[in-house]
Amino acid sequence: MIRRLYRLWPEPRLLARLWLLTAAQAVLQGLLLGLLVPVLDAFVRPEPDLAAAAPWLALGAAGAAAHAVLGIIATPVGFKAAGVLAAQLRRRLMRHVSTLPLGWFTAEHKARLARAVTADVGDTAQLAVTVAGPAITSTLLPATVVAVTFAVDWRMALLLCTIALAALWALRRAARIAEIAEIELERAAAGVAGRAIELGQAQPVLRAAGHAGGTPRMHAALADHRETYRDGMRRARRPFFVYTGVITGGFVAVLALAAELALSGRIGVAEAIALLVLAARFLEPLGNLIDLIGALRAMTNKIARVEELLAAPVLPAPAGPVRGIGEAGIEFSRVGFTYPGGGAPALSDVSLRFRPGTTTALVGPSGSGKTTVTRLIARFFDVDTGRVRVGGVDVRELDPAALLDEIAIVFQDVYLFDDTIENNLRLARQEATRGELEEAARAARLDEVIERLPAGWRTRVGEAGAQLSGGERQRVAIAWAVLKRARIVLVDEAGSALDPVNEAAVSQAIADLGDDPERTVVVIAHRPATLAAADHVVSLDGGRVVETGTPEELLRTGGAFARLNRRYERARRWRIAGT
CATH class of the missing domain: 3.40.50.300 (P-loop containing nucleotide triphosphate hydrolases)
Structure with missing residues (x-):
């Protein structure tokens, strides 16, 4: 999806800058969590060693300051990105359609173009900022935490990898259902939009016929939209619960493994506390992905609709076009x-x-x-x-x-x-x-x-x-x-x-x-x-x-x-x- 977005925009540097800032914040946050091990090790001793913790605390403070600076930079970039990206893509669409054969502009194609320019482009640009960013964080932060955990205890790191694989399987299943549901809901929403335009344009006729509150077709479109939404929610419940179960079960497995390692003396108290904190920061963003998946699939479908318009074949252009004619015969x-x-x-x-x-x-x-x-x-x-x-x-x-x-x-x-x-x-x-x-x-x-x-x-x-x-x-x-x-x-x-x-x-x-x-x-x-x-x-x-x-x-x-x-x-x- 990231690659498709990057290819979609004619000037994707602003988008790349925003995502790089987001990725840097996620990786830095994961690395800062790794500093818990030496810091806790210095403080949980019978006699805390402040001198041993001081360099790590200083490094942590510098990292936290760098994380705050990245956030300060990323915030205005994010606010600016949505508007700029939408304007860029709308201009690209307009340039492309101006090269299409005039016969392409049928009623159906004009409706699709209007919806793409007014809704799909704006929504895609907005989602690229508000959803793609958190999705990057929810992916890179757990990956960084796993890498840090390997440096602390390889057994816990392997357990986190197992949880991630199970979550990925459940997430893909949820994503397929979310994609189908979004496509069907978009179809139903388009039907409602068409009937709503009809309701506004034909008010004199409708009032004369006693249908000022809407035609049977309008009510049928609304009922179809409502039933489509309910059906999508029903189908999404099972994969949602499965994914939630994977995350919850993973947390129970982490607690059990940490307790077993600590009680057996294979890790110390500092390592046990640090592993629990790392596991919590691993599971939290991973759990957020299920809330993002619907928006991500909606964005993917919107991207596909825009790509379809951009793929419409233009009129073949001659290598050396004739730029004028003699007579008008x-x-x-x-x-x-x-x-x-x-x-x-x-x-x-x-x-x-x-x-x-x-x-x-x-x-x-x-x-x-x-x-x-x-x-x-x-x-x-x-x-x-x-x-x-x-x-x-x-x-x-x-x-x-x-x-x-x-x-x-x-x-x-x-x-x-x-x-x-x-x-x-x-x-x-x-x-x-x-x-x-x-x-x-x-x-x-x-x-x-x-x-x-x-x-x-x-x-x-x-x-x-x-x-x-x-x-x-x-x-x-x-x-x-x-x-x-x-x-x-x-x-x-x-x-x-x-x-x-x-x-x-x-x-x-x-x-x-x-x-x-x-x-x-x-x-x-x-x-x-x-x-x-x-x-x-x-x-x-x-x-x-x-x-x-x-x-x-x-x-x-x-x-x-x-x-x-x-x-x-x-x-x-x-x-x-x-x-």
């Missing part, structure tokens, strides 16, 4: 791709070309591969077969940062930070002037939204942009793309589930994006208002291209695109009787 050449985890291929033998200055609409049923096309352009994943080229260069040969500098993505669910509209927009380009901000807002039809907000540009949008509607958030995302001056814009279902006003505004903004002769726009869309802005249409089904052409050409062929368009036209003309 995109080409798919016989691309095949299956998402990690297996399943049916998402794309099979797909060849496409998206030319600069055009807007291409991707259409098709759910699961046809539309979103996969946009993800492969942005290199969320690498293709299994074929090539995806941007500006004539395989995206795998481009510098990832240079590629993303050229791309702006308008997601279906736009996330905004709890800040002003202006500051959210400046994420695209921090140094943008007021005129450039206003120009981007006009191009995205965001200026209409800003004019009716109470504080205009300085209106805070709330967590995740909750103060704005879905269509208004998408206008912000389109303004990002304009302000970023991205030459490739990928729009994922931007027109879905919008009211007519926002749909018209977003559709017009997308059409205006395609007016730039150097910009390539790829839109996932089904709605006629968005499709009307497209120069070309690519129809996908089952991960394959079934037809391509201009909207007019595909309407005449009567294929998949024409059928889709007819369904939307019928839905658009649908009216409730009597209205």
